[in-house]
Amino acid sequence: MKKAMxxxxxxxxxxxxxxxxxQQQQATDSCQKLHAKDYSGxxxxxxxxxxxxKEIADLYYADKDKAYIxxxxxxxxxxDAKAVWFDLETLKQYIWQxxxxxxxxxxxxxxxxxxxxxxxxxxxxxxxxxxxxxxxKYAMHQTIFLTATYKGQKGNIDFDPFHxxxxxxxxxxxxxxxxxxxxxxxGMKLSGGDGAGVLNHGGLIPPxxxxxxxxxxxx
Numbered sequence: 001m002k003k004a005m006x007x008x009x010x011x012x013x014x015x016x017x018x019x020x021x022x023q024q025q026q027a028t029d030s031c032q033k034l035h036a037k038d039y040s041g042x043x044x045x046x047x048x049x050x051x052x053x054k055e056i057a058d059l060y061y062a063d064k065d066k067a068y069i070x071x072x073x074x075x076x077x078x079x080d081a082k083a084v085w086f087d088l089e090t091l092k093q094y095i096w097q098x099x100x101x102x103x104x105x106x107x108x109x110x111x112x113x114x115x116x117x118x119x120x121x122x123x124x125x126x127x128x129x130x131x132x133x134x135x136x137k138y139a140m141h142q143t144i145f146l147t148a149t150y151k152g153q154k155g156n157i158d159f160d161p162f163h164x165x166x167x168x169x170x171x172x173x174x175x176x177x178x179x180x181x182x183x184x185x186x187g188m189k190l191s192g193g194d195g196a197g198v199l200n201h202g203g204l205i206p207p208x209x210x211x212x213x214x215x216x217x218x219x
Contacts, residue, residue, distance in 0.1 A: 031103035069140045081141045094199050098148045098161040105168035112169070113151025117158055118144050119198075132200070146199040147174065160197055174198075 061067050061082065069078045102109050123129050126139040149156040150171060158174040159165075165172030 031100055066142075071140065078140075081138075081143065084144045090199070094146065094148075094161070101161050101164055102169065102171075105164070107169040113149075113156070115149045115151075115156055117147045117149050117156065119147065120144055134200075143200070158198075162197065 064075055067080060067082070069076050069080045098114060099109055102112065102114075120142060121144060122142050123132060123134065123138050123140060126136050129136055129139045147158040148161045148171075149158055151157075157171075159171035160174060160177070161171075163172070163177075165176075
């Protein structure tokens with residue numbers, strides 16, 4: 001009788017373990033299916049006619065304050081970046097990380113209003129640019145970086161998909177990390193793993209000068 005009870009308990013734990021693993025595998029499979037949506041037949045929002053794109057790109061390049069680098073003395077004759085390039089795999093990985101993190105935490109990602117902010121930015125001069133891990137030739141050039149967002153009560157809230165925070169379906173806003181970083185400068189230094197990050201540029205165009213106008217070509 002005692003042996004039968006032991007065998008029964010072992011079988012019970014095996015079944016429970018199998019069920020838990022199966023549930024976890026189903027959740028993983030479900031998240032994987034999420035990344036393989038079929039968009040055929042679905043209209044693309046915000047698709048812009050190439051002629052209109054050329055028109056507004058030319059308007060941008062004609063604005064000297066935007067087309068050339070400015071410093072403390074004013075607008076220089078050095079061309080600023082006219083485009084930023086990301087390789088497709090990096091963008092896909094970033095989108096995958098956003099969806100995968102939230103899906104595996106049991107969130108209904110369709111209800112979160114997920115998106116991305118594209119922020120315009122400018123690198124500092126060559127004496128400070130090394131901390132950004134980019135070529136010194138990008139000093140003083142404009143750039144962009146991307147942040148993942150979810151829909152808040154008043155607007156889209158930036159968050160880091162690699163550090164979503166404790167509330168699994170309401171990621172920690174990047175503003176909270178910035179506040180934490182600011183307070184850490186007054187006391188204990190914030191460790192590298194405590195901060196949040198964003199997706200920085202892929203490649204800036206130009207340099208070289210004279211390149212980077214829309215549309216790009218191989219000539």
